[in-house]
Amino acid sequence: MDLSEKLSSSKQTVVGVLLGPKLIRIILQTKQSIDRIQQLVEANKEANTNLNFFSRKDINLASRTVSGTFFNFSGNRWERRTMPLPDVIYVRGGSGQKVAKLITTLERMGVKRINPIVAFNKGNLFEELIRDQEVSPYIPATVSVKEMAEIRTMIRKHEKVYVKARIGRKGTKVMRIEKLSAGGYRYSYSILGDLVRKKVQSMQRLEQVINRFFGGREVIVQQAxxxxxxxxxxxxxxxxxxxxxxxxxxxxxxxxxxxxxxNSPITTHGEAFRYDTYLSTLFPDYSEAQLVTLKQKINSFLMTVYAGVEKKYGKFGEIGIDFAVDRQGKIWLIECNAQSAKVSIGKAYGELARRAFLNPLEYAKLIAGGGIRTSRGSGSSGSQSASGSSRTTGSRSASGSSRTTGSESASGSSRTTGSRSASGSSRTTGSRSASGSSRTTGSRSASGSSRTTGSRSASGSSRTTGSRSASGSSRTTGSQSASGSSRTTGSESASGSSRTTGSRSASGSSTSGSTRTSGAPRTSGGSSGRRSNS
Structure with a gap:
């Protein structure tokens, strides 16, 4: 029996975690694992995959084998073994062209991948998202730099800007520049936690600093x-x-x-706190109702961005989304990460962050079995669901025998705000909840026999942008469906405006699906904060 036959008989999904060669050496030489590696190993006790770690250099394409490193629980030690190519590859290290080429080659050989790309090119990403009318309101003024004059123009226009390498991780190639009212410019950057903050008197000198810092890398410049x-x-x-x-x-x-x-221009290498308990510290003047509204907008924003990214690149198993809320309460996208180190969630939530390591392994089992397409460019048929038949549970129903099958509260409160049934026999499915108030908002059924599945519905010939159902016996399925000749444009927008986002559905071809907000944000309690690297 060859290696492939042995593996097939085990009936376990083989997940290969790609790391950098240095990390593999550390594991083998010290017999100790770095925290994020150990977290995956621990999560695999529940996922029960055949979990192996290797670097690009450990793969033999000719023999279709890898020299994998795995943790032997019975012997309580790390060991090496030769095994067939994995069913699914999970990239957790490396972002260069060699890695990208390798992953593409493995995909052609039948290996599935958690994410359709190895790393985001910030310039390409923002160029794509700025053309998405649902995502563009969240994007600060951004220019892909072709010549230094573009940076000069942005500084004159906005006075405070960030210059970032198009490809970079952990804030290592990010510089903040501020035009000083007394003349000159202040620039700052952080290198693995070490802060550099200096002034120059002329634009010519500033340009020299920029060129030296980025070393010829392609960059973007963004409004601060x-x-x-x-x-x-x-x-x-x-x-x-x-x-x-x-x-x-x-x-x-x-x-x-x-x-x-x-004084740091970035938050990387700082502290991380729990969102559900620290948000009131960040916005001390907000009432409870305002905090609830902000959480709703943040949840909607995240789903909108996830959908926008998938329209361009295909389905993702995970995305680390960095965003900001300015002092006026407006939400801004900072960047997306295809290889989130998960340091911040681990520092802020401790053991409650375990799900972030379990989900990718469980998802790997799904795609290995053909449960979902992952090839690049496959796109996303819906803004929030991987498949039409998927369903999540968690939100509470409002009354009677109604049943709400939707996402769970992200506020940690038992009170829900979102899609609820207003009648005895109705059933609502799909909308997100970010509760904290007993007052219900969102889609409601206005009739006794109607059934709504998803966000809001409309009937007749109108075009819907978030109106409530008013029909007697209509049935809608998905994110904002419509009957008759109506046209829907998706689920509600994060900004509260009439613009909509999400999957589109027309009469006769409704889509169903739901989102779920779960894991660490659902729990409440005292905040904990530790140093964060991502």
Whole structure:
């Protein structure tokens, strides 16, 4: 019996986790695993996959084998073994062209992948998303730099800007530039937690600093966001871990609030706090109702961005979404991460962050069995669901015998706000809840026999942008469906405006699906904050 036959007989999904060669050496030489690696190993006790770790150099394409590193629980040690190519590859290290080429080659050989790309090119990503009318309101002014004059123009126009490498991780190639009222410019950046903050008097000198720092890399320049701050000016932003679970449904697994070091231009390498308990600290003047509304907008924003990214690149098993809320309460997209290190969620939520490591392994089992298409460019038929038959549970029904099958509350409160049934026999399915108030908002059924599945519905010949159902016996399925000749444009927008986002559905071909907000944000309790690297 060859290796492939042995593997087939085990009936376990083989998941290969691609790491950098240095990390593999550390594991083998010290026999110790880095925290995020150990978290995957622990999560696999429940997922029960055949989990192996290897680097690009450990793969033999000719023999279709890899030299994999795995943790032997019976012997309580790390070991090596030769095994066939995995069923699914999960990239957790490396973002260069060699890695990207390898993953493409493995895909042609039948290996599935958690994400359709290895890393986002920030320039390409923003160029695509700015053309998406649902996502563009969240994007700050951004220019892909072809010549230094474009940076000069952005500084003159906005006075405060960020220059970022188009490809980079952990904030290592990000520079903040501020035009000073007294003349000259201040620039700052952080290298693995070490802050550099200096002034120059001329634009010519600033250009020299930029060229030296980025070393010929392609960059973008963005308008600086007026970030919310705490503790005498420390910048704050957010990292959301958004993933598909074992059913292919999208979950907002956790949201961390990251607080940067004093005077640091970035929040990476600062502290991380629980979103559900720290949001009131970040916005102390907000009432409970305002905090609930903000959480609703954040949830909608995250689903809108996830959908926008999938329209371009195909289905993702996970995306780390960095975003900001400015001092006026407006939400801004900072960037998307195809390889989130999950440091912030781990620091902020501790053991409650375990789901962020379990979901990718469970999702790997789904795609290995052909439960969902993952090839690049396959797109997303719906903004929030991996498949039409998926269903999530969690939100409470409003009254009578109604049943709400939708996402769970992201606020940690038992009170729900979102899609609820207003009649005895109606059933609502799909809308997101970010509760904290007993007052219900969202889609409601206005008749005794109607059944709504998804967000809001409309009937007749009107075009819907979030109106409530008023029909007697209509049945709608998906994110905003319509009957008759009506046209729907998706689920509600995060900004509260009439623009809509999400999957589109027309009469006779409704789509169904739901989102789920679960995991760490659902729990309440005292906040904990530790240093964060992502």
């Amino acid at each position: 966001i007026d970030l919310a701050r705490v503790d005498r000016g420390r910048l704050c932003d957010f990292r959301a871990e958004v993933q598909r679970n074992k059913k292919g449904e999208i979950e907002i697994v956790g949201i961390s609030i990251r607080v940067g070091q004093r």
